[in-house]
Amino acid sequence: MTHRDRCVHGATPDLSAEGLSVRLGDRTVLDDVQVLAKGGRVTGLLGPNGSGKTTLLHVLAGLRRPDRGTVLVGDVAVRTLSHRRRARTIALVEQHAATTTDLTVRQVVALGRLPHRRMLGGPGSDPGAGVVDDVLGLVGLTHLADRGWTTLSGGERQRAHLARTLAQQPEVLLLDEPTNHLDLGQQLRFLSLARELGLTTVAALHDLELATAFCDDVVVLDGGRVRGQGPVDTTLTAPLLREVYRVEASLDPHPRLDRHHLVWDGHVEETA
Amino acid sequence: MATLAVLSLVASAAVALALGSVDVPLSRVLAVLVRRLGGDGGGVTVLEDQLVWQLRLPRVLGAVAVGAVLALCGAVLQSLTRNDLADPFLLGVSSGATVGAVTVMVLGIGVGGLVASTAVSTAAFAGALAALAVVLLIAAAGGRGLSPHRTVLAGVAVAYLCSAYTSVVVIMHGEGDAARRVLSWTLGSLAGLRWESTLVLLAAAAVALVWFSAYAERLDAFTFGEVSALSLGVPVTATRWVLMVATALVTATTVAYAGVIGFVGLVVPHLVRPLVGHRHVAVLPASAWGGAVLLVWADTAARSLVDRQEVPIGALTALLGVPVLIWLMARRPRT
Ligand SMILES: Nc1ncnc2c1ncn2[C@@H]1O[C@H](COP(=O)(O)OP(=O)(O)OP(=O)(O)O)[C@@H](O)[C@H]1O
Ligand SMILES: [Mg+2]
DSSP, rough: HHHHHHOOSOOOOOOEEEEEEEEEEEEEEEEEEEEOOOOOOOEEEEOOTTSSSSHHHHHTTSOOOSSSSEEEETEEEEGSSSSSHHHHHHEEOOOOOOOOOOOOOHHHHHHGGGSSOOOTTOOGGGGTHHHHHHHHHTTTTTTTTHHHHHGGOOOHHHHHHHHHHTTTTOSEEESSTTTTOOHHHHHHHHHHHHHHHOSSSEEOSSHHHHHHOOOOOEEEEEEEEEEEEEHHHSSSSHHHHHHOEEEEEEEEEESSSSEEEEEEEEEEEOOO | HHHHHHHHHHHHHHHHHHSSSSSHHHHHHHHHHHHHHHHHHHOHHHHHHIIIIIIIIEEEEHHHHHHHHHHHHHHHHHHTTTOTTOOOTTHHHHHHHHHHHHHHHHHHOOOTOOHHHHHHHHHHHHHHHHHHHHHHHHHTTTTTSSHHHHHHHHHHHHHHHHHHHHHHHHHHHOOOHHHHHHHHHHHHHSSSSHHEEEEEHHHHHHHHHHHHHHHHHHHHHGGGGHHHHHHTOOOHHHHHHHHHHHHHHHHHHHHHHHHHSSHHHHHHHHHHHHOOOOOOHHHHHHHHHHHHHHHHHHHHHHHSTTTSSSSOOHOOOOOOOHHHHHHHHHHHOOO
């Protein structure tokens, strides 16, 4: 049995949402958003800065109540799950998650076991405590398990965050710009790993090239609305990229590889 | 480790019982305790009994309880607010208690026929609760579930309001040594502790230790902030309410009997983390131990350093606390 088989199991349900609206102050941050992330596939969440990606992920994770709309995992409304049940179903790697607390890597990863424990039971009440070692192996951090958090590099922290969410043994994995601050090699390693897990995954990404290489489907947000949704190759069309990102670009067949890649000419000159 | 902690606490307490204006040899201290606990104490004098059992023991146990409570509350609030400078008085408890105490001490407004010291304690406790209520009201008004930021701001605002009241009352109405009495109350003292008050404090400390320890893992979940705590299945808002109110209540209890003793709650959690790590299952009991030992020694110094006079214990803890704080700031990681 591999690390993966031991720590990832169970169902990979669809994650879907309908009619999501979120207002913050007098701004409409999400406006009637409908998304479908198919079970066991990787869905890229794309859109310019401020388009609502983080807000949408928080709503999908059940961390923020939308003003309207519902989120379903399979056919269960996330709103109806208890806090702990929700944390065993959906896990989130945040866009910014920093701390000055010097827990060790193993202790940070073990936080992910919290929703599996009885509240007063302590560590002994968790039959799956061995999962921590498995997920550390899975993300390749076994050798750093006893290092202090503040001594880690950005890439190591990001992998530790992923390990923590995997220790939750979720069915749905939400990643908010997980490749920020990672070098190219680490970006590819991180996303390959996330793909191989085979969970229902939604990843907010800025890098369209990475999105075309690693995502099955994409959802494109702009100004809190969904501008396009579907398989990556057919959704990221030149008109859509021009409208949303103000760039002249297209997805062309890759000369060597069996996939598409992004080719851009330049940004669109703004006319006043 | 736990054994060592208990031993060091017992040893500190024993030495504290022996030291004071009149030193009692450790063997006689032991004899008093043995006799009181039903054994054969062998020739204990009335004076020894009075000194050790009636005067010093409640004080020493009170120091253990107050120190433990303050350090526990500091550790809990530092985690909840993710603020290294959080202390048990964050929620306006100390300033509210001072308002209550001053009202009785200076204006002489009595509390239904209670003796003076009980009246001050009662008024201080009531003042602390009132201030807490106002702070929570302001902090919760935004509707975002007691955000740490709002809570700290509300605490500061209420503290200023209370201190304005205190200054006005002392300056306009204070007669004789009113200002001195108020000042010495705000610096804290364990001199007034008798068995009744000490038992209340010990109960508060036991409740705090057990209750907060039950939250140890949920406090760990706040390491990366509230979104991450929420995503780990911790009901953030409910946890904040329960813990903030609970810390304020036990802190108010200590303030009612011992005044405002600063720096213990702020510094002790920082001191023990390098020793036991950052998980609350270790930080909480270690803080309780550290606070207890620190306050036992601080109180011993307070009553024996200067002949026939008490050095304010809050001044002693600050004297120790400030250098430690500066040292901590200097070695703080820059993340
Ligand atoms: N608390 C808030 N109050 C008001 N507006 C907010 C609040 N939080 C976020 N916003 C606004 O909501 C919009 C969406 O923010 P969000 O963080 O979801 O965007 P994003 O797509 O994740 O951006 P980025 O790519 O920069 O991470 C932004 O315009 C932001 O300014
Ligand atoms: Mg974002």
